[in-house]
Amino acid sequence: MITHSLKNPDQNTLNALAFLDYHEDSLGFGLGCFLLRNNLSFEKDDTVRVLAGYDGSFLGEICLQYFLFGNGRRNFLSVITMLVGTLSAISxxxxxxxxxxxxxxxxxxxxxxxxxxxxxxxxxxWSAFNIL
Structure with a gap:
């Protein structure tokens, strides 16, 4: 069951290899592949990146912040990232x-x-949340 709650800070201790233990079509496995491909350690937005389909590049980060803003996340850091990103990559x-x-x-x-x-x-x- 999907529940609303705060993110568990212990999730940050998980590494990419731990996620690869999940089934190949799962969110966990996709997250592990994303972390390995981008040589990253787990951060809470990485799960949203996998679900929304944005990579860890500069443009991917800006797109992610626009996606999250559209999805209802409103915070100062997102707005600043969108503003600076838009001015930096107006094209x-x-x-x-x-x-x-x-x-x-x-x-x-x-x-x-x-x-x-x-x-x-x-x-x-993707289907349940109408992401695609």
Whole structure:
């Protein structure tokens, strides 16, 4: 069952290899692959990156913040990232707007406890939250 709760700070101790123990079509496995591919350690936004389909690049980060803003997350850091990112990459405004619309059209999920969804197939999560 998917529940609303605060993120568990102990999730930050998980490394990419631990996520690869999940089934290949699961959110957990997708997260592990993302972390390995980008040589990252786990951060709470990485799960949203996997679900929304944005990489860890500069443009991917800006798109992620637009997606999250569209999905209802409002905070100072996101707004600053969007502002600076838009001014730095003005030629990509179409992609930013698309990310915003994608987040707005998805059911609100940015504030969920994703640890309860790690074993779920990505396709099911995408469908349930209207992310694709």
């Amino acid at each position: 990509h405004c179409g992609a930013f707007y698309t990310a915003f619309k994608k987040g707005r059209n998805a059911h609100r999920f940015h504030d969920l406890d994703f640890s309860k969804m790690l074993s779920q197939p990505l396709e099911n999560i």
